[in-house]
């Protein structure tokens with residue numbers, strides 16, 4: 001029987017850099033590896049990885065495996081699962097962590113079923129049980145209404161981790177580590193999918209995920225015109241506009257603005273929720289915000305349970321006055 | 333085009349958050365009184381994706397649902413939307429499963445159905461939100477999978493899918509047979525028509541027990557799990573909201589700005 005050793009992070013890169021979530025995974029992985037007194041491993045897969053492998057060491061990895069191949073230019077389930085299956089069987093880590101991203105939520109289940117193991121998806125917390133030394137993953141279930149702690153004895157123990165749930169280590173340029181390229185033979189005939197094109201739908205201005213102030217509108221905004229008012233406020237606050245699901249479903253705003261369980265996760269200093277009822281699925285994406293402010297005409301709306309300050313009333317009256325006053329205060 | 337759609341009966345995810353209760357002793361969720369279960373919304377959209385293909389080029393849609401004591405009114409909804417057949421994997425031993433035991437039973441049922449070009453699932457079930465069963469079925473059947481699709485078109489014996497990614501989407505082509513999981517960006521599922529409801533009422537679902545799909549009770553339901561639920565709990569929210577009082581909403585809006593300034597939030 002192979003011996004399962006080490007905590008491995010599946011890292012993602014964009015333009016030769018580690019993604020923010022990857023640094024968070026390394027931070028969490030380092031803690032778990034230290035508790036288990038094992039190494040923190042990282043695996044990076046792509047066409048060209050640039051400086052990312054070195055950066056993974058700076059963020060906490062002891063050993064970084066790299067797989068570079070032109071066939072890995074874009075994420076495709078078949079090719080990436082093949083690569084990861086081979087790598088996991090060769091390296092046999094005890095724990096494998098991935099990000100809950102477009103890649104992670106596709107790769108983790110398929111890889112897990114190939115390996116015969118059971119991942120915990122979208123974890124907010126990961127801990128080692130002091131007695132059994134097994135990984136316990138805490139994840140939101142029932143649309144965020146509840147949390148569940150799962151454990152699995154099949155190895156490697158796998159989990160995907162939600163964005164911004166873990167903290168990265170301070171980068172340390174003096175950290176030493178090893179970079180180990182590995183070669184995986186890929187048979188193009190076995191890749192049954194073909195990426196025709198990738199369409200970016202990025203909105204202008206500050207990225208929603210990075211904004212320190214988010215002004216989000218819900219179904220009660222009533223149409224695309226109302227969102228212009230939210231944009232005005234966002235501009236004044238140097239923030240970004242977001243939305244609950246109905247405005248996206250109704251095409252008042254692009255789908256990429258959706259915040260929540262199946263949308264973006266945001267954790268700004270200030271989250272202003274306008275005409276949003278505060279469903280558990282929506283709160284899944286914004287409850288990490290430092291300060292939630294709610295404007296809603298329904299005093300019983302669930303959003304007030306999460307908010308620090310609230311206005312009960314019609315946003316059409318409250319918001320223009322709020323925006324005007326904010327503008328005045330910031331100018332003065 | 334032969335299509336199979338996997339649909340799960342779940343607790344209504346849009347029920348008011350205050351009605352959500354769990355029983356900590358048994359680690360289970362209590363059915364809120366007066367709120368009937370529903371077909372998981374993403375699964376309804378998976379039915380919609382299949383119906384759109386059927387509309388444009390014909391085909392047959394078989395719906396597959398696993399559970400126990402399934403409510404006929406709920407699980408028949410896809411039939412009333414326009415699906416052709418309903419197969420229920422219904423038995424108490426199917427209960428209490430995880431992604432593994434569920435995907436395994438569904439995959440074995442799909443093998444028994446035999447002919448299929450496309451399998452659809454919702455991107456995740458609205459109760460456990462794990463999003464693994466679709467990929468699991470595809471892996472067990474050894475066919476390609478594309479997850480989180482917002483558009484699915486069948487062209488020349490292939491399927492072209494728009495797969496949602498963080499800042500946009502990817503257009504991906506896949507050969508058949510394949511499995512696709514569907515997300516809400518696909519657009520709303522159609523309503524059942526009166527004609528559809530009448531037709532659905534007449535249709536009898538086919539019911540399969542574990543032996544019918546050639547699985548051992550040890551491989552399915554709670555016995556077939558590969559993950560263990562240690563604890564289910566509701567996070568405590570200790571938020572205290574300060575409501576800004578004023579004579580008019582406009583005044584409250586202005587006062588809110590001052591409040592935020594005082595609290596150094598702006």
Ligand SMILES: Cc1cc2nc3c(=O)[nH]c(=O)nc-3n(C[C@H](O)[C@H](O)[C@H](O)COP(=O)(O)OP(=O)(O)OC[C@H]3O[C@@H](n4cnc5c(N)ncnc54)[C@H](O)[C@@H]3O)c2cc1C
Nearest residue numbers: 218219220244245260261262275276277282297298314315
């Ligand atoms: C599996 C699943 C996943 C989901 N994922 C997400 C997700 O990622 N993100 C998400 O947001 N939702 C998601 N949803 C949908 C979610 O359940 C809710 O339906 C949705 O969040 C409700 O959006 P809302 O608050 O804008 O609308 P509503 O719940 O309809 O609330 C509208 C609010 O606006 C208020 N209002 C109306 N008019 C005015 C006015 N003039 N002035 C002031 N207030 C007004 C009302 O009082 C009400 O509180 C998901 C659902 C499911 C089943």
